[in-house]
Amino acid sequence: AQSVSQHNHHVILSEAASLELGCNYSYGGTVNLFWYVQYPGQHLQLLLKYFSGDPLVKGIKGFEAEFIKSKFSFNLRKPSVQWSDTAEYFCAVNGGTSGTYKYIFGTGTRLKVLA
């Protein structure tokens, strides 16, 4: 079955630390990959996306993600986190061999940044 795995459920960092959140998917075929962020009390917002081209994609607020096809991974990174990055982060995938439009989400990683 198609699935998305986020191995880090909770991450606590100090401000200015570097961030890397893991995301692995089990899909055949060509996939489209997304990271969403949910700040406390707010709705899910699209952070960045990959569908073709340069496997290193840049999103809003200094985030970037790298698609590594051989590892079925799409890890999210930020060189220096801020207190305002405290949020829950979700990886999502669509496409694959079935060409589905539905988005399959991981279970999320809750990030807390200490000031």
Add this chain to the structure above:
Amino acid sequence: DTGVSQDPRHKITKRGQNVTFRCDPISEHNRLYWYRQTLGQGPEFLTYFQNEAQLEKSRLLSDRFSAERPKGSFSTLEIQRTEQGDSAMYLCASSTERVAGAFFGQGTRLTVV
């Protein structure tokens, strides 16, 4: 605000009652999705529409759940004979192309007592 709008934001209902939620997508978006999210989990796919056609429905979705998008604009999600296990946040999202990403509303939080 031209984002995805959901109504109501909160709903408390007694077990066994029927509830209906509404979603107004971004106006030019032809695809509309319903998801359910519980604490500590990611959004779980329920169903999806392209215009007025319901193209995919989760096999996990009970027959008590039904969704419509009669004119290809707003959508409703109805849950009949609610159970305590239906308590969750119900999310609506809309999109255009598959590669574009989906845009989510604030959600409707359902509590079944």
